[in-house]
Amino acid sequence: MEDPSGVLTEEEEWWLSDRERGETAPALIARFRCEKLKFKLYASEGNHSIIFYGSTDMKNWTDIMGKILSFAVEGEDYAEVDFKGYAFIRIVLRDDPRPNRFLRLSK
Structure with a gap:
């Protein structure tokens, strides 16, 4: 996990990002033993996005x-x-940085 602003919360079924203006978007880093996954997402009203990067060495993404x-x-x-x-x-997880905006990603 990369969360320099401390905005990522682990819930029972979700990862929750709830950042405010000026805070860095958190990132989850994982190794999977399959080639394809389907993620469930839930977000409040707002301007949110999610970006997926791949790496073979965790240095170049x-x-x-x-x-x-x-x-x-x-x-x-x-x-x-x-x-x-x-x-x-x-x-x-790039959630909308305005107050009361959030983005959830299922575990």
Whole structure:
């Protein structure tokens, strides 16, 4: 986990990002033993995005899909990610930095 601003919270089923203006977006780094995963996301109303990066060595990161998932209204969505050829995945949660805005990613 990369969370220099301390905005990422671990809940029972979710990772919750609730940052404010000026705080750094948190990132989760994981190693998966499969090539494709489907993530469940839930966000408040606002301008949110999630970015997936892949790496073979945890030093050089490649943007896998570009910026995906933008929420204009509160709701739930899914992101399916194919990370074939990468040993590690870095997931950056860019929630809207205005007050009372959040982004959740299922574990």
